[in-house]
Amino acid sequence: MAHAHDAQRMGETPHWQPEDVIGKMTLGTLLFSNDYRHIAIKGILTSVAMLGLGGLMALLFRTELAVPDIQLFGARPYMQLMTLHGMLMVFGFIIPFVIALNYYMIPKVLGTGELLWARGAQWSYWTLIVAAVLLVISRPDFTWTFYPPMSLRVGGDLVWMGYLAVVLVAISEFLAGAVLMRNGWEAARRLSWSKLPLMGWGAISEGILLMGSTPILGLVGVYMLTDWLEITAMFDPARGGDVMTFMFLFWFYGHPAVYLPLMPAIAVLYTLLPRFLGRPIWSYWSAVVAFSMLTVLGFIVYPHHFQPAENVSGWLQRATQILTLAIFIPSTLHVFNWIASLWYDRIPDSARRAVPFKFIIASIFFLMLGGVTAYVNAQIATDSDFVHNTYFVPAHFHAMFVGFMANMAMAGLYYLYPYFTGRMYSQALANTHFWFWQIGIFTKVTMMYYLGYVYFPRWVVDYLPLQQWAMPQMMLTGAAYLIGLGFIVMVINIMWSATRGRPADADPWALSDDAVTSGNAAQPAE
Amino acid sequence: MESALGLSGYQANMMIIVFVVLGAGIAALFAALFLPQRWKLKYRMEFLFVGILLVIVWYGDKKSAEVVAAYQSEINESGVLETAAEESNGTFDREIKVIAFQWGFAFLTEEDEISRNAAVVKPGEKVLFRIFSNDVIHGLNIPAVGITAEFDPGKERDIWIRAPEEPGKYLIQCLNYCGVGHAQMKAWLVVEGAEA
Numbered sequence: 001m002a003h004a005h006d007a008q009r010m011g012e013t014p015h016w017q018p019e020d021v022i023g024k025m026t027l028g029t030l031l032f033s034n035d036y037r038h039i040a041i042k043g044i045l046t047s048v049a050m051l052g053l054g055g056l057m058a059l060l061f062r063t064e065l066a067v068p069d070i071q072l073f074g075a076r077p078y079m080q081l082m083t084l085h086g087m088l089m090v091f092g093f094i095i096p097f098v099i100a101l102n103y104y105m106i107p108k109v110l111g112t113g114e115l116l117w118a119r120g121a122q123w124s125y126w127t128l129i130v131a132a133v134l135l136v137i138s139r140p141d142f143t144w145t146f147y148p149p150m151s152l153r154v155g156g157d158l159v160w161m162g163y164l165a166v167v168l169v170a171i172s173e174f175l176a177g178a179v180l181m182r183n184g185w186e187a188a189r190r191l192s193w194s195k196l197p198l199m200g201w202g203a204i205s206e207g208i209l210l211m212g213s214t215p216i217l218g219l220v221g222v223y224m225l226t227d228w229l230e231i232t233a234m235f236d237p238a239r240g241g242d243v244m245t246f247m248f249l250f251w252f253y254g255h256p257a258v259y260l261p262l263m264p265a266i267a268v269l270y271t272l273l274p275r276f277l278g279r280p281i282w283s284y285w286s287a288v289v290a291f292s293m294l295t296v297l298g299f300i301v302y303p304h305h306f307q308p309a310e311n312v313s314g315w316l317q318r319a320t321q322i323l324t325l326a327i328f329i330p331s332t333l334h335v336f337n338w339i340a341s342l343w344y345d346r347i348p349d350s351a352r353r354a355v356p357f358k359f360i361i362a363s364i365f366f367l368m369l370g371g372v373t374a375y376v377n378a379q380i381a382t383d384s385d386f387v388h389n390t391y392f393v394p395a396h397f398h399a400m401f402v403g404f405m406a407n408m409a410m411a412g413l414y415y416l417y418p419y420f421t422g423r424m425y426s427q428a429l430a431n432t433h434f435w436f437w438q439i440g441i442f443t444k445v446t447m448m449y450y451l452g453y454v455y456f457p458r459w460v461v462d463y464l465p466l467q468q469w470a471m472p473q474m475m476l477t478g479a480a481y482l483i484g485l486g487f488i489v490m491v492i493n494i495m496w497s498a499t500r501g502r503p504a505d506a507d508p509w510a511l512s513d514d515a516v517t518s519g520n521a522a523q524p525a526e
Numbered sequence: 527m528e529s530a531l532g533l534s535g536y537q538a539n540m541m542i543i544v545f546v547v548l549g550a551g552i553a554a555l556f557a558a559l560f561l562p563q564r565w566k567l568k569y570r571m572e573f574l575f576v577g578i579l580l581v582i583v584w585y586g587d588k589k590s591a592e593v594v595a596a597y598q599s600e601i602n603e604s605g606v607l608e609t610a611a612e613e614s615n616g617t618f619d620r621e622i623k624v625i626a627f628q629w630g631f632a633f634l635t636e637e638d639e640i641s642r643n644a645a646v647v648k649p650g651e652k653v654l655f656r657i658f659s660n661d662v663i664h665g666l667n668i669p670a671v672g673i674t675a676e677f678d679p680g681k682e683r684d685i686w687i688r689a690p691e692e693p694g695k696y697l698i699q700c701l702n703y704c705g706v707g708h709a710q711m712k713a714w715l716v717v718e719g720a721e722a
Contacts, residue, residue, distance in 0.1 A: 075706040143703050149679065150662035154705045237680040243663060244678065286572060307676040318591060325583040329576060335551060336575055343558035344566045361559065368551040375547070375582070376540050379590035385533050385672040389665055389701040455669035457701050460709035464697070
């Protein structure tokens with residue numbers, strides 16, 4: 001079924017000589033080296049730290065939400081935790097993590113040998129660090145969408161730092177996009193478009209999304225700052241501004257932002273799945289079409305984030321609904337491709353044992369669980385009933401962000417681990433992490449869907465003691481703790497195994513089948 | 527209970543489609559993982575697959591547009607959208623002005639009676655809400671009748687509901703984050719009994 005040259009289109013095998021790259025890193029190389037592996041490892045480790053910090057915040061506010069009434073926090077600290085949780089998880093953890101995985105794999109897969117314009121990646125990293133510090137200091141309490149005029153009125157004296165951080169995030173992401181675009185473009189020029197590995201298509205799609213959307217985010221950050229300083233009045237109706245101007249500008253970035261961690265995660269999946277299966281992906285061109293459609297649609301469906309109003313009515317409202325529904329097509333083309341790839345030949349036993357492969361399968365599962373409800377999210381009638389700003393929305397994006405993207409981030413981390421530590425992780429601990437996460441994420445997402453369906457509102461510190469709200473909230477908090485426990489197991493594993501794990505084989509992911517080999521060859525871990 | 531958007535049949539159909547698509551996807555994934563039989567899909571199968579998706583997309587758009595158009599026509603027929611200041615409330619049994627603010631709702635009846643926390647209606651009435659925010663973006667949600675509206679400051683938005691037949695108190699809540707008091711921004715739709 002797959003053409004002979006499809007193997008070539010998968011790119012070079014993402015394989016390095018396992019060595020203790022991380023153990024040989026000094027503080028100097030960790031901070032300033034432009035070696036692609038050093039930059040990628042730094043990005044991955046920082047993202048893990050951000051995941052820990054953002055996750056801790058989630059556990060704190062989930063503890064508050066476990067039962068009705070206010071137990072631990074007042075509304076303001078609660079909203080500060082929730083806002084920082086969202087911002088750190090999206091801007092600090094998931095987007096940089098999957099981009100760092102791409103930084104690590106691109107030089108090998110695309111055959112560039114090095115990360116072109118690595119200095120841009122370095123600047124991107126440090127700009128993001130400054131943004132994260134400013135964000136934490138400013139402690140914004142107005143959610144990651146900071147809708148004016150509310151956000152112009154509720155922030156404290158340090159809120160200007162938050163707006164500055166928004167500008168810095170935009171600059172950081174623009175630089176990352178430029179790096180990915182440069183590498184993808186160079187590979188396309190060298191190999192030709194028809195032979196560009198899918199990671200290259202992912203890099204170019206991501207580059208377009210980042211470079212196209214982030215200038216508008218930067219503009220929004222600048223206007224928010226000048227509005228707050230009362231130099232301008234772009235977004236404040238009380239001073240002659242217009243909220244809809246903000247909505248159109250913000251969501252022009254805000255919707256593509258959802259795809260920013262999606263594209264690199266998909267690119268990693270298209271790179272690792274053939275590696276574990278030992279065969280090319282089922283359809284190269286299907287993947288290319290899906291990448292392209294997602295990139296185009298990602299830019300034009302953003303009005304679905306604000307409800308029908310006089311500015312979004314008539315043909316624009318209908319067109320937005322149709323185009324949003326159409327996203328269903330490229331998303332399912334990806335899933336179709338992956339399942340067809342799994343199905344068209346035997347799955348090696350070595351893959352079934354490999355923890356990264358398990359995370360890949362879980363990712364596909366959650367992409368379906370999160371993606372399928374986009375069908376009702378997209379429809380104005382259901383949006384005007386139980387979807388808009390109920391828990392149905394965070395259910396959808398947690399299934400995508402955590403279920404798909406964070407699981408793919410973990411797949412990439414466990415896959416690369418032997419290459420940059422020279423050792424294997426503990427299989428038992430990795431399996432524990434895997435199951436804690438999958439049970440936790442599934443429970444969390446399904447409880448959120450249910451709560452949305454029974455109109456539980458977003459962004460509330462306290463809620464009425466209704467039976468249909470209280471029990472799912474308790475289960476949701478339990479699920480969050482299970483995910484937190486899985487994270488701790490993962491951190492212990494990667495720290496412990498870095499010095500005490502079994503030395504990795506020359507090829508940690510060599511293909512093997514128990515029926516063919518002696519039965520204990522190429523165990524991926526232990 | 528008839529919901530404002532009349533979603534019960536349509537909504538059930540959409541959720542069935544969601545579950546069927548999800549179920550088919552999960553079944554295919556598990557089959558690919560665990561069935562001993564291997565299956566080499568022909569490329570043309572994907573065109574068939576896309577065709578099915580297009581039908582699903584077309585159906586979702588069509589039904590949603592029909593429901594919204596039917597809902598909106600009730601307001602248009604009464605002239606609310608075209609002439610917001612018009613006194614006549616057309617086909618509606620009751621008209622209530624809603625003023626949303628940080629953090630609460632005020633309800634002003636046609637008799638100029640104002641309530642800070644309750645909109646009082648009779649069972650089964652068609653009620654028109656003219657909603658206005660004087661500070662920030664708010665949302666108004668009445669779970670019992672299945673309606674959610676987001677509205678920007680300084681611009682009126684009109685929605686209508688069919689009040690529940692069962693007398694009682696039904697939750698009205700803000701669904702848009704509007705500041706630290708958002709969680710407390712609640713009110714009640716009070717459906718009076720026959721004796722009231």
